[in-house]
Amino acid sequence: MARNIRDIAKSAGVSVATVSKVINNYPNVSPETKRRVLDIIREEQFIPNSTARGLVKGRSMTLGMFLTTGLTHPFFVNLMVGMESALKDTGYDLIYLAQIDWNPEYSLVRHCLSRNVEGVIIFGFQRDDLNFEEMLQSGIPTIFIDMDMTGPRAGFVTSDNIDGVKKAVRYLTGLEHRRIAFISGLLDSYVGKLRLEGYRQALREEGLPDLQDYIATGDFTKESGYQAMQTFLQLAEPPTAVVCSSDMSALGVMEAAKEAGLSIPDDLSVMGFDDIELAQHLQPPLSTIRQDCSTIGSQAVRMLHELIHHPDFSPPELVVPTELIVRHSCGPCRK
CATH class of the missing domain: 3.40.50.2300 (Response regulator)
Incomplete structure (x- = not known):
């Protein structure tokens, strides 16, 4: 078995550079030479080293x-x-x-x-x-x-984080919801800020008030969703729907709502964001915004x-x- 590219070159009667050209599929090698080199590579069960190819190409791949x-x-x-x-x-x-x-x-x-x-x-x-x-x-x-x-x-x-949240809010207003709360992600994150902006834009477009009591700052986790929902439940007029910045925070919302005796979706509608594998297996299966x-x-x-x-x-x-x-x-x- 050939140990390196020099062994292949010696067996084929060509230069090391020619073998390198064949391995890297350069066009300036005659069909006969290329066939001879490839036949020897197969016979010798030689596996070209990616680092060696990278050195020839000036690339690490x-x-x-x-x-x-x-x-x-x-x-x-x-x-x-x-x-x-x-x-x-x-x-x-x-x-x-x-x-x-x-x-x-x-x-x-x-x-x-x-x-x-x-x-x-x-x-x-x-x-x-x-x-x-x-x-x-x-x-x-x-x-x-x-x-x-x-x-x-x-x-x-x-x-498209802004449009994703706007789709969620529009869908819920189509179901006659007017008290729609939002759980953000980390607001020092790019997507966290954009998803909050999408929520606020959707409220303006749908003619709904932008109420600070209906906005909770989360961190995309189940725990932050659970805590936010507990806070919403203390309001004089709790939301009838909650849009979450992640499916994991939606899972926390659903858990808190069920502990409070609420039925989903009869008493509370919940919308996630991401469409992770778990979303379709929740009870009930989670409506969400799918990221591709x-x-x-x-x-x-x-x-x-x-x-x-x-x-x-x-x-x-x-x-x-x-x-x-x-x-x-x-x-x-x-x-």
């Missing part, structure tokens, strides 16, 4: 990813489905850059260079978390997910590929549409 959400988070799992398909198409591998140091001396740029990645995807951070300005000015191709940061070689992809996580993931990889290979490619600012998913957690207002 590796992308990096920084994230703060857990690897088992439902949103990230769905994101990876889309990333995987695009990675297969582009021939790149993806590595998780886990060793983030939160001290002021830490440098994203140095981390990327030390891992020899050609580009990076950044997800789950807020603007002030790290020195992203250094990243933007570094020239390292970068795609942010759910953070509207751009630079000479950096763009972003996100869902697979498209977000695949587009993040494809846009990063374009930034790497085409210096003139304009850094993208992609907003992916959402979809209203109607199940059984929302019903006509009975009050």
Whole structure:
């Protein structure tokens, strides 16, 4: 069995450079030579080393990813489905850059260079978390997910958060709800601010009052949804419907409502945001706003590929549409 590319070159009677050209599918190799080299590669069961190919091409064929959400988070799992398909198409591998140091001396740029990645995807951070300005000015191709940061070689992809929440509110007003509460995500986050803005825009468009008592600040978790619903239940006029910034916070709302003896959707309508796998299995199944996580993931990889290979490619600012998913957690207002 051939141990390296030099063994293949010796057996084929060609130069190492010629074998490299065959492995990397360069066109300037005669069909006869290409066939001879490939036959020997098969006979010798030789597996070309990706690092060696990268050295020939001047590329590592590796992308990096920084994230703060857990690897088992439902949103990230769905994101990876889309990333995987695009990675297969582009021939790149993806590595998780886990060793983030939160001290002021830490440098994203140095981390990327030390891992020899050609580009990076950044997800789950807020603007002030790290020195992203250094990243933007570094020239390292970068795609942010759910953070509207751009630079000479950096763009972003996100869902249409404003329109998503507006769809939820419009659907509930169509069911004659007028007391519609909202549980936001973290308001220092990009999507948290946009979803709150979508709620307020929808209230104005539907002619409903913007009441502070009907707005609770959450953090996308079940616990924050549960606590917010307990607060709403103390109001003289509790909401008849609640729009949540995540399916997990909607789960908390449903739990608090049921503990208070409310029936969903007879006494309270609940709308989520995300459409995680769990949503359809709740009792009742959760109506929600679906994010197209697979498209977000695949587009993040494809846009990063374009930034790497085409210096003139304009850094993208992609907003992916959402979809209203109607199940059984929302019903006509009975009050």
